[in-house]
Amino acid sequence: MNGVPMAQALPVALADSAADRLAALFDAHYDRLYRLARRLAPSADAARDLVQETFLRAARAPHRIPSGARDEEAWLVRVLINIQRDEWRKSAVRARDTFTPTAAADPEAAFIARTTVWRALDALAPRRRAVVVMHELEDMRVDDIAALLGITSVTVRWHLSRGRRELARVIGVEDGGRHGQR
Amino acid sequence: MDNVKDLLRDADPLHREPPSSADRDRARAAVLAAAHASARTNRGTVGRRVALAAGVAALVGLAAAGSRVWSGATVHAAAVRFEARLAEKTPTLDLLPVHIAGSTETLYLHRDAIVTNDDVLGASVVPAQDPSQFNIGIRFTQTGAERMRAATASHIGRPMALMIDGEVVMAPTVRSIISTDALLTGNYTRAEADRIANGMLLK
Numbered sequence: 001m002n003g004v005p006m007a008q009a010l011p012v013a014l015a016d017s018a019a020d021r022l023a024a025l026f027d028a029h030y031d032r033l034y035r036l037a038r039r040l041a042p043s044a045d046a047a048r049d050l051v052q053e054t055f056l057r058a059a060r061a062p063h064r065i066p067s068g069a070r071d072e073e074a075w076l077v078r079v080l081i082n083i084q085r086d087e088w089r090k091s092a093v094r095a096r097d098t099f100t101p102t103a104a105a106d107p108e109a110a111f112i113a114r115t116t117v118w119r120a121l122d123a124l125a126p127r128r129r130a131v132v133v134m135h136e137l138e139d140m141r142v143d144d145i146a147a148l149l150g151i152t153s154v155t156v157r158w159h160l161s162r163g164r165r166e167l168a169r170v171i172g173v174e175d176g177g178r179h180g181q182r
Numbered sequence: 183m184d185n186v187k188d189l190l191r192d193a194d195p196l197h198r199e200p201p202s203s204a205d206r207d208r209a210r211a212a213v214l215a216a217a218h219a220s221a222r223t224n225r226g227t228v229g230r231r232v233a234l235a236a237g238v239a240a241l242v243g244l245a246a247a248g249s250r251v252w253s254g255a256t257v258h259a260a261a262v263r264f265e266a267r268l269a270e271k272t273p274t275l276d277l278l279p280v281h282i283a284g285s286t287e288t289l290y291l292h293r294d295a296i297v298t299n300d301d302v303l304g305a306s307v308v309p310a311q312d313p314s315q316f317n318i319g320i321r322f323t324q325t326g327a328e329r330m331r332a333a334t335a336s337h338i339g340r341p342m343a344l345m346i347d348g349e350v351v352m353a354p355t356v357r358s359i360i361s362t363d364a365l366l367t368g369n370y371t372r373a374e375a376d377r378i379a380n381g382m383l384l385k
Binding site: 018019022023026027030031034035038039042043044045048049051052055056058059060117118119121122132136137164167168171 | 185186189190191192194195199201209210213216357367
């Protein structure tokens, strides 16, 4: 094939410290970012792309990443949400073509049943969706979400309240979580 | 189950999708490869353009959408000959330039087909998340799968041209190594998806 294998195309020398830091960053935060991305993105494939792009941005701007696990995580999470926000805006105007491997196809009925509720999340803007996901599915406290996203707790509560209301309206159920904001 | 929290938890895709260490490893390799390319680019030494090209292999495909074009003259049911070729975004002498209508983009095709109709075992239209849109699931024969695997292994992040009747109908970005099964996501109308799937199946 005419494509140049990545391994051959790459220079051998990258400053070891930068490469090591990026590898360490990936190993420490990939799983957490993927779980968040999978709940923000429409498919596993899109989630993988989202996480990969997040780390690629880290690779391009290593000097901008703060040190310390919590600050690293916060930086990466915010980048991830920003990327998703850009994608969310773009997706309104064009479809995306991708070619990816897949396991056996989902039965149509199961696919529809599974996505009916989940699709309601697609109506939320990415940051609001992230707040809802973190609180409802990751069981994070409001204050912790605020710290992670760099916004105030009041803003987090606002997003939660609005997000739940929008979801409840789309799904057609009562919003049972409004008393549970910690 | 009557509130938003319970419904979301029940629908959470992470409950049904086991984490894939292969995907994780691929992402890790791509990220570190991009860092290498980026470091080389930043040094500004000879071969800056080459380094950029290497970086692009890992960078562009992750966010960029493929280009998709339909020629009004051929969008109708017809006996369709399908083939897939590797493509590039930058020209070299041995590549065939193809203008992508509806955009300023030009794609450069490799001359040999990787797979054709004969290598497609099955193609089916599957619903996308939006119920009015459809994607295409493809299963290749063993020979086709081996060719796709060999071709895409060194082509991740770069485009592949899918041609029907000699015309590039779409150029999706290869996201990872393709072998037996693949999902072509373009959020087509039912008619478009049927046409592509049927075109792939003709012998």
